Amino acid sequence: MALLEIHHARFKAGNRTILNDLSLSIEAGETHVLIGTNGTGKSTLARLIMGCDGYRLSAGKILFAGEYIGDRRMQDRARLGLSMVWQEPALFEGISVRDYLSLGDKQIDPSSCLNRFGLNPTHYLERPLDQTMSGGERKRIELASMLALQPKLCILDEPVSGIDLLSIRNILSVIGRIKQNGSAILLISHREEVAAIADRASLLCGGHIIASGDPQQIVEQYKSRQCIVCDGQECDYAAG
Numbered sequence: 001m002a003l004l005e006i007h008h009a010r011f012k013a014g015n016r017t018i019l020n021d022l023s024l025s026i027e028a029g030e031t032h033v034l035i036g037t038n039g040t041g042k043s044t045l046a047r048l049i050m051g052c053d054g055y056r057l058s059a060g061k062i063l064f065a066g067e068y069i070g071d072r073r074m075q076d077r078a079r080l081g082l083s084m085v086w087q088e089p090a091l092f093e094g095i096s097v098r099d100y101l102s103l104g105d106k107q108i109d110p111s112s113c114l115n116r117f118g119l120n121p122t123h124y125l126e127r128p129l130d131q132t133m134s135g136g137e138r139k140r141i142e143l144a145s146m147l148a149l150q151p152k153l154c155i156l157d158e159p160v161s162g163i164d165l166l167s168i169r170n171i172l173s174v175i176g177r178i179k180q181n182g183s184a185i186l187l188i189s190h191r192e193e194v195a196a197i198a199d200r201a202s203l204l205c206g207g208h209i210i211a212s213g214d215p216q217q218i219v220e221q222y223k224s225r226q227c228i229v230c231d232g233q234e235c236d237y238a239a240g
């Protein structure tokens with residue numbers, strides 16, 4: 001049994017079909033990268049898995065650890081072990097970095113989480129997570145929280161966007177650490193170096209998974225556009 005199973009998912013916004021007959025499975029402990037052009041439905045899929053307001057399937061189902069979660073609220077899904085770092089880091093006004101990193105397993109030392117992301121605890125532990133922090137800093141702190149929370153599945157939407165070039169390697173190695181902690185990871189990214197750390201990849205086109213397999217092969221398929229059935233035009237898969 002896979003940890004996450006999505007069967008024949010369909011999602012409509014108004015009368016537009018965004019995801020169509022989408023099936024995907026992620027095994028426990030697996031790192032899976034989801035690749036696809038802008039606007040093809042990657043973040044929409046992540047919101048559906050997380051149970052964001054307004055994101056419910058019109059057909060198909062999502063199972064987590066064998067349990068149907070389609071009718072569960074976001075907080076309940078988090079309790080089951082689903083976590084996400086959003087493409088645009090969230091603001092947690094009023095909460096300090098120390099408190100934020102202590103929300104999960106109390107055994108985990110917030111200072112060591114920060115150190116692993118190249119953030120000096122002396123400068124960050126007592127600071128509030130607000131607009132005074134840069135986007136890159138907030139993103140690193142959210143990623144650090146995945147080390148502390150140890151979710152069963154964490155979804156990382158564009159984990160290196162907003163991260164400076166010199167720090168990308170460090171971020172990738174900490175994602176490896178999140179994996180070593182036992183979390184399965186769904187990476188949403190266009191970047192080859194991110195795909196390279198995955199065990200498996202899936203290619204999304206027009207709201208439909210059109211190929212899954214070895215990350216390098218999927219990246220080549222994506223780059224060569226062999227698989228982009230819609231060739232940048234209105235996609236056949238979205239027509240249904």
Ligand SMILES: Nc1ncnc2c1ncn2[C@@H]1O[C@H](COP(=O)(O)OP(=O)(O)OP(=O)(O)O)[C@@H](O)[C@H]1O
Pocket residue numbers: 013014018036037038039040041042043044045054
């Ligand atoms: N609630 C909604 N209402 C209307 N349109 C929506 C809604 N949610 C998503 N969409 C549309 O669905 C399409 C897919 O959006 P999504 O953010 O999932 O793309 P993406 O693959 O993550 O793109 P990117 O790589 O640019 O981040 C877009 O055209 C978006 O405008």
